[in-house]
Amino acid sequence: xxxxxxxxxxxxxxxxxxxxxxxxxxxxxxxxxxxxxxxxxxxxxxxxxxxxxxxxxxxxxxxxxxxxxxxxxxxxxxxxxxxxxxxxxxxxxxxxxxxxxxxxxxxxxxxxxxxxxxxxxxxxxxxxxxxxxxxxxxxxxxxxxxxxxxxxxxxxx
Amino acid sequence: xxxxxxxxxxxxxxxxxxxxxxxxxxxxxxxxxxxxxxxxxxxxxxxxxxxxxxxxxxxxxxxxxxxxxxxxxxxxxxxxxxxxxxxxxxxxxxxxxxxxxxxxxxxxxxxxxxxxxxxxxxxx
Numbered sequence: 001x002x003x004x005x006x007x008x009x010x011x012x013x014x015x016x017x018x019x020x021x022x023x024x025x026x027x028x029x030x031x032x033x034x035x036x037x038x039x040x041x042x043x044x045x046x047x048x049x050x051x052x053x054x055x056x057x058x059x060x061x062x063x064x065x066x067x068x069x070x071x072x073x074x075x076x077x078x079x080x081x082x083x084x085x086x087x088x089x090x091x092x093x094x095x096x097x098x099x100x101x102x103x104x105x106x107x108x109x110x111x112x113x114x115x116x117x118x119x120x121x122x123x124x125x126x127x128x129x130x131x132x133x134x135x136x137x138x139x140x141x142x143x144x145x146x147x148x149x150x151x152x153x154x155x156x157x
Numbered sequence: 158x159x160x161x162x163x164x165x166x167x168x169x170x171x172x173x174x175x176x177x178x179x180x181x182x183x184x185x186x187x188x189x190x191x192x193x194x195x196x197x198x199x200x201x202x203x204x205x206x207x208x209x210x211x212x213x214x215x216x217x218x219x220x221x222x223x224x225x226x227x228x229x230x231x232x233x234x235x236x237x238x239x240x241x242x243x244x245x246x247x248x249x250x251x252x253x254x255x256x257x258x259x260x261x262x263x264x265x266x267x268x269x270x271x272x273x274x275x276x277x278x279x280x281x
Contacts, residue, residue, distance in 0.1 A: 001229070005221045005280060010214050016251055019204040021243040022216030025172070025195035026263050073259075089265035094242045 046084040047125035070099035087112040169215035171196040190235035191227040234276025239266040
């Protein structure tokens with residue numbers, strides 16, 4: 001196989017390609033990193049939906065705004081917020097985490113995409129889910145619950 | 158399988174198939190292509206993992222190799238792949254591939270395909 005591109009061609013595109021990821025193929029999914037898991041702890045998944053709901057409302061976004069920012073389907077965004085049995089795929093979790101500025105790995109755990117051996121996360125998720133009833137406007141209590149949970153998610157383990 | 162080796166280390170790897178993955182874009186639906194099952198740089202070349210990647214252009218060289226293989230196989234440069242979210246910009250913008258949207262059969266990854274015209278533009 002004789003290459004049809006040369007050094008000049010590569011130099012021409014070097015700047016444009018700088019700092020861009022290239023991973024492709026479902027084998028690459030471990031780069032997220034993701035493992036198969038049975039989301040037996042529905043409370044964590046419930047907390048994931050609540051967290052997305054509160055973060056969206058805190059920004060004053062509609063579900064359509066959220067779906068557009070995260071580049072996911074509106075129907076999927078609705079299911080995430082309202083269906084505690086729904087486990088979104090790794091791509092969706094990645095996109096939502098990026099759009100809302102939340103830590104990706106913890107979000108993958110919370111959403112049921114990764115097996116978690118983290119009692120602390122489970123306890124915090126239960127506490128958060130119990131304190132964050134969904135209402136139209138973010139209450140002071142919800143706001144506090146949200147701030148505390150996001151702070152916990154961002155803490156190094 | 159293709160790899161890029163430099164200074165005794167594997168800098169990037171690509172696994173391809175030349176059968177079993179027909180094209181999906183309407184204008185070339187059903188035609189043969191080179192499908193990239195897997196492509197990745199070594200961790201020390203990944204901008205998401207290190208501040209200063211050791212080698213750049215690994216992706217471009219590997220994708221160009223896939224296009225070249227497609228030309229040699231008589232597929233006129235047609236290639237396809239499922240991109241990870243963090244690499245979508247590279248395939249859509251820098252490689253000029255067509256984004257055919259999320260593929261629910263591939264963990265929701267977006268599927269990208271390159272036509273002969275896009276392959277020619279990519280190699281310019």
